[in-house]
Amino acid sequence: MAASDYPELDAILADPEKGIRSRRQGLFRNKSDFAYHDRLVVKRYNARKPSDALLDLFRPSKAIFAFRKARLLEEAGLPVARALAAAYAPWRGPVRPSYLVMERVCNAGTYRPFFEAGGDEGHARTLGRMIGRLHACGLRHRDLRCENLLEDGRGRLWFIDMEGIRVQLLPRPGRILRDLRALHRNFARFEVRPRPGVLATFWRAYLREQPRSARRAFMKARRRVFGGGLKK
Numbered sequence: 001m002a003a004s005d006y007p008e009l010d011a012i013l014a015d016p017e018k019g020i021r022s023r024r025q026g027l028f029r030n031k032s033d034f035a036y037h038d039r040l041v042v043k044r045y046n047a048r049k050p051s052d053a054l055l056d057l058f059r060p061s062k063a064i065f066a067f068r069k070a071r072l073l074e075e076a077g078l079p080v081a082r083a084l085a086a087a088y089a090p091w092r093g094p095v096r097p098s099y100l101v102m103e104r105v106c107n108a109g110t111y112r113p114f115f116e117a118g119g120d121e122g123h124a125r126t127l128g129r130m131i132g133r134l135h136a137c138g139l140r141h142r143d144l145r146c147e148n149l150l151e152d153g154r155g156r157l158w159f160i161d162m163e164g165i166r167v168q169l170l171p172r173p174g175r176i177l178r179d180l181r182a183l184h185r186n187f188a189r190f191e192v193r194p195r196p197g198v199l200a201t202f203w204r205a206y207l208r209e210q211p212r213s214a215r216r217a218f219m220k221a222r223r224r225v226f227g228g229g230l231k232k
Contacts, residue, residue: 061098107153128205
């Protein structure tokens with residue numbers, strides 16, 4: 001769907017603050033806050049500290065970064081919540097929040113249950129395939145926390161939190177695998193070990209998405225992420 005398919009978008013952009021609840025008040029707040037509408041989500045990017053406000057004077061807003069990266073993933077055929085608009089709020093002293101409006105992934109839950117339970121091979125295969133495609137496009141997510149990986153009611157994976165995505169001009173395996181280090185740390189967050197076969201299933205699916213000429217280099221670098229726990 002395009003922005004024109006959402007007649008409610010104009011009303012949301014006219015008052016993007018409507019429905020947003022912040023967990024912290026004051027000039028400097030949490031990294032981001034949300035408002036959930038029937039078909040759309042508004043994400044407000046805040047300044048967390050004075051240095052953020054200073055940098056925002058010289059760089060595009062995080063909402064604009066996220067909008068551009070979401071469109072990049074969309075053009076690459078990757079599953080991402082479609083970004084429809086990015087906007088600035090009026091200045092509040094030295095601070096100027098920005099907003100990203102995107103489609104709402106229906107009946108979505110995060111991948112937290114997957115990591116809490118030590119994983120399963122079906123979801124591990126999906127993760128390996130989708131993250132493998134992301135990396136094969138020369139992109140790193142850089143924040144693969146379980147909260148940034150959604151599963152809809154049909155079992156499809158969706159990427160969110162796109163402002164940190166970076167294009168790798170020199171996509172060296174050792175650098176790309178930093179994403180997988182962050183992904184693997186989700187298990188440690190819940191103090192569980194991956195179940196037998198989960199990491200190997202992920203890795204096989206991931207490697208199939210990489211160019212054949214690069215697979216050997218990825219195999220050499222994989223122990224930096226998984227240590228001796230990943231079997232061939």
